Amino acid sequence: MSRGTVAxxxxxxxxxREYQAGFVTDIESDTLxxxxxxxxxxxxxxxxxxxxWLTDWRLEAYRRWLDMPHPRWAxxxxxxxxxxxxxxxxxxxxxxxxxxxxxxxxxxxxxTYEKLGIPLHEQEVLAGVVKDRAPGDAAGIIAGDGSxxxxxxxxxxxxxxxAEDAGAEGRSPNVAVDAVFxxxxxATTFKDKLRDAGVIFCSIxxxxxxxxxxxxxxxxxxxPAGDNFFAALNSAVYSDGSFVYVPEGVRCPMELSxxxxxxxxxxxxxxxxxxxxxxxxxxSYLEGCTAPMRDxxxxxxxxxxLIAHEDAEIKYSxxxxxxxxxxxxxxxxxxxxxxxxxxxxxxxxxxxxQVETGSAITWKYPSVVLRGxxxxxxxxSVALTxxxxxxxxxTKMIHLGRNTRSTxxxxxISAGRSNNSYRGxxxxxxxxxxxxxxxxxxxLLIGTECGAxxxxxxxxxxxxxxxxxxxxxxxxxxEQLFLCQQRGIDPEKAVSMIVxxxxxxxxxxxxxxxxxxxxxxxxxxxxxxVG
Amino acid sequence: xxxxxxxxxxxxxxxxxxLRGVNLGIAPGEVHAIMxxxxxxxxTLANVLAGRPGYEIVDGELVFLGQDVAAMEPEExxxxxxxxxxxxxxxxxxxxxxxFLKGALDSLRAxxxxxxxxTVEFMKRVRALAARLxxxxxxxxxxxxxxxxxxxKKRNEILQxxxxxxxxxxxxxxxxxxxxxxxxxxxxxxxxxRDGLTAAGEMLDPGQVERAVLLITxxxxxxxxxxxxxxxxxxxxxxVESGDRTLALKLEEQGYAWLAS
Numbered sequence: 001m002s003r004g005t006v007a008x009x010x011x012x013x014x015x016x017r018e019y020q021a022g023f024v025t026d027i028e029s030d031t032l033x034x035x036x037x038x039x040x041x042x043x044x045x046x047x048x049x050x051x052x053w054l055t056d057w058r059l060e061a062y063r064r065w066l067d068m069p070h071p072r073w074a075x076x077x078x079x080x081x082x083x084x085x086x087x088x089x090x091x092x093x094x095x096x097x098x099x100x101x102x103x104x105x106x107x108x109x110x111x112t113y114e115k116l117g118i119p120l121h122e123q124e125v126l127a128g129v130v131k132d133r134a135p136g137d138a139a140g141i142i143a144g145d146g147s148x149x150x151x152x153x154x155x156x157x158x159x160x161x162x163a164e165d166a167g168a169e170g171r172s173p174n175v176a177v178d179a180v181f182x183x184x185x186x187a188t189t190f191k192d193k194l195r196d197a198g199v200i201f202c203s204i205x206x207x208x209x210x211x212x213x214x215x216x217x218x219x220x221x222x223x224p225a226g227d228n229f230f231a232a233l234n235s236a237v238y239s240d241g242s243f244v245y246v247p248e249g250v251r252c253p254m255e256l257s258x259x260x261x262x263x264x265x266x267x268x269x270x271x272x273x274x275x276x277x278x279x280x281x282x283x284s285y286l287e288g289c290t291a292p293m294r295d296x297x298x299x300x301x302x303x304x305x306l307i308a309h310e311d312a313e314i315k316y317s318x319x320x321x322x323x324x325x326x327x328x329x330x331x332x333x334x335x336x337x338x339x340x341x342x343x344x345x346x347x348x349x350x351x352x353x354q355v356e357t358g359s360a361i362t363w364k365y366p367s368v369v370l371r372g373x374x375x376x377x378x379x380x381s382v383a384l385t386x387x388x389x390x391x392x393x394x395t396k397m398i399h400l401g402r403n404t405r406s407t408x409x410x411x412x413i414s415a416g417r418s419n420n421s422y423r424g425x426x427x428x429x430x431x432x433x434x435x436x437x438x439x440x441x442x443x444l445l446i447g448t449e450c451g452a453x454x455x456x457x458x459x460x461x462x463x464x465x466x467x468x469x470x471x472x473x474x475x476x477x478x479e480q481l482f483l484c485q486q487r488g489i490d491p492e493k494a495v496s497m498i499v500x501x502x503x504x505x506x507x508x509x510x511x512x513x514x515x516x517x518x519x520x521x522x523x524x525x526x527x528x529x530v531g
Numbered sequence: 532x533x534x535x536x537x538x539x540x541x542x543x544x545x546x547x548x549x550l551r552g553v554n555l556g557i558a559p560g561e562v563h564a565i566m567x568x569x570x571x572x573x574x575t576l577a578n579v580l581a582g583r584p585g586y587e588i589v590d591g592e593l594v595f596l597g598q599d600v601a602a603m604e605p606e607e608x609x610x611x612x613x614x615x616x617x618x619x620x621x622x623x624x625x626x627x628x629x630x631f632l633k634g635a636l637d638s639l640r641a642x643x644x645x646x647x648x649x650t651v652e653f654m655k656r657v658r659a660l661a662a663r664l665x666x667x668x669x670x671x672x673x674x675x676x677x678x679x680x681x682x683x684k685k686r687n688e689i690l691q692x693x694x695x696x697x698x699x700x701x702x703x704x705x706x707x708x709x710x711x712x713x714x715x716x717x718x719x720x721x722x723x724x725r726d727g728l729t730a731a732g733e734m735l736d737p738g739q740v741e742r743a744v745l746l747i748t749x750x751x752x753x754x755x756x757x758x759x760x761x762x763x764x765x766x767x768x769x770x771v772e773s774g775d776r777t778l779a780l781k782l783e784e785q786g787y788a789w790l791a792s
Contacts, residue, residue, distance in 0.1 A: 487635035501625030
């Protein structure tokens with residue numbers, strides 16, 4: 001177009017993107033030199049004062065890992081990882097043997113969490129709740145500009161008992177936060193309140209010291225040490241993570257939350273999370289992740305195990321925003337994660353909800369083993385890839401018990417030159433009489449250079465099972481964009497509105513404060529996806 | 532000042548000349564109708580006014596409210612008060628009409644440096660307009676145009692026009708595919724707009740209405756319900772004849788063949 005030119009606002013031209021959590025925190029840290037052998041594992045284990053059985057368990061995992069080939073079946077492409085170039089332990093120096101209170105934590109670190117909007121101070125959280133929660137409204141803590149739950153709360157924090165009481169009386173689910181910085185758990189808030197309810201929420205290192213019998217009973221019971229390449233590596237070198245135990249009949253009085261952050265250079269993060277819900281217990285757990293911008297790739301290989309006994313329910317939500325790399329695909333996190341839950345008892349329920357917008361490569365299949373009769377597994381996923389990102393994600397639903405039910409809702413959004421794959425397995429065994437699965441798998445394409453792929457695997461060995469699979473692929477069309485623009489809405493807002501609409505079924509499964517954050521995150525991640 | 536002045540407008544689509552020197556001026560309060568055979572460039576005119584990508588202005592001027600808008604983005608034109616009612620309103624699954632309308636109104640108000648309407652006031656306005664246009668208020672919860680009948684889509688366009696209160700409303704074959712009842716509802720909406728109905732449900736004083744309408748239509752029957760001040764015939768990319776509404780009646784009787792193209 002010559003003089004009457006309207007810039008090309010068609011859904012082409014995907015370029016820049018700003019990663020807002022990409023700052024580096026300048027703190028002193030104790031970091032092990034790169035390299036992996038048995039002495040590194042012994043070092044980690046010793047540093048954490050672990051009992052001998054755990055050291056042996058790590059070493060056994062390491063020996064099995066040595067014999068395993070690097071998996072190559074996922075629809076992702078990356079150079080071989082040099083596992084000897086990674087440091088397997090990095091701890092902020094000031095923590096020493098672990099901080100006893102927030103006062104002992106490096107102030108620089110606390111500022112990092114403030115930047116991330118993580119409410120570390122209990123009163124800040126409470127103040128946020130009191131201030132923002134309109135009657136009957138579930139929105140709250142992280143609502144607002146998304147960057148500053150903590151900051152804003154800080155400005156308005158009333159002092160002392162008043163805030164405490166107001167928060168306690170509100171019907172709101174407060175959020176207890178465990179923050180993992182590089183390899184070490186920094187602070188766990190709300191401990192007292194949880195202890196009163198009988199809920200254990202602490203770092204897994206602490207659980208090894210305080211509740212060794214529980215850890216020994218359940219660690220590796222859902223994801224065995226030799227389960228797969230990355231799970232074996234994690235079992236050998238995991239540094240920290242969260243531990244949750246909800247006793248029989250207890251409904252956890254607040255949302256539990258962990259924030260993970262990779263800060264140090266050339267470190268891997270190998271966290272280990274273990275959540276146990278006894279008979280009739282309920283817990284909702286949230287996990288959020290960020291990392292600084294770095295040119296090299298960083299490895300994140302976590303293992304999460306969930307155990308739900310009879311009539312128990314675990315709801316696990318993730319908002320993953322690891323650094324995705326730059327527009328040309330330099331840097332970014334390799335997010336190779338094994339997440340699996342076991343519904344051991346009858347009528348148990350495990351629900352995974354994930355919003356995956358970050359990481360250079362995501363390789364992740366949160367799964368449920370439905371062992372108890374009438375148990376329920378759910379997987380709700382939004383995976384967004386932009387620029388050069390690659391995601392291969394989905395779930396496995398393994399039906400063993402009678403009348404077990406599973407639901408899979410997967411929303412993949414591809415923009416830029418990214419590749420986004422859904423990979424899912426639904427398996428029923430001959431014992432799973434009356435099992436039912438419903439899978440819906442939708443892909444949305446933005447632009448013409450991205451890819452969306454679907455790999456559904458169905459293995460049905462039960463004649464009375466019902467398995468449904470629906471899939472759609474659609475595009476954000478130029479017509480839709482133009483309609484929005486003609487009504488005064490700029491193209492980036494329009495795309496974000498359309499994408500949010502596409503993800504609605506998943507967002508409504510998220511706790512409210514996370515749903516708000518997730519919506520904003522999509523908006524940020526899509527920046528530059530329309531030119 | 533005219534609402535819009537189109538001077539010697541030449542437009543290409545995919546390198547092919549479609550409009551070849553269109554001249555048209557619309558003053559406040561006026562309703563103009565553009566008629567013409569298929570392929571004469573009617574919809575091109577509507578789209579180029581709104582700034583749809585793919586329509587290349589090769590010559591001429593597009594002056595809206597005294598400002599040359601030819602290089603402006605579609606959303607900037609919308610923000611300065613130009614509205615297009617689409618011939619084929621597109622669906623946006625998952626985005627509710629409520630979110631969409633609020634998003635549009637907030638954007639327009641922000642551009643005018645006005646604060647967003649409260650949700651209560653917004654809902655009040657939308658409900659009243661929906662009732663006026665015989666739209667079930669349940670439609671607000673549904674996706675934008677999702678599963679709407681042809682008539683509902685067109686009424687939804689008129690609702691948006693009344694809610695957003697533009698200065699110029701371009702209606703691109705809004706009458707196509709409407710039965711007679713729906714046509715009357717749509718016509719009533721357009722007449723209300725022309726007469727100064729505000730989104731808050733008030734009528735502006737006649738002297739204060741600074742709005743204009745450009746109707747693009749195939750059929751004279753719409754003009755029985757919305758009486759135009761001027762009728763223009765577009766053929767071969769030019770306006771070849773202009774007159775009052777009797778021109779439309781003549782066209783219906785005699786077709787376009789008598790006009791020199």
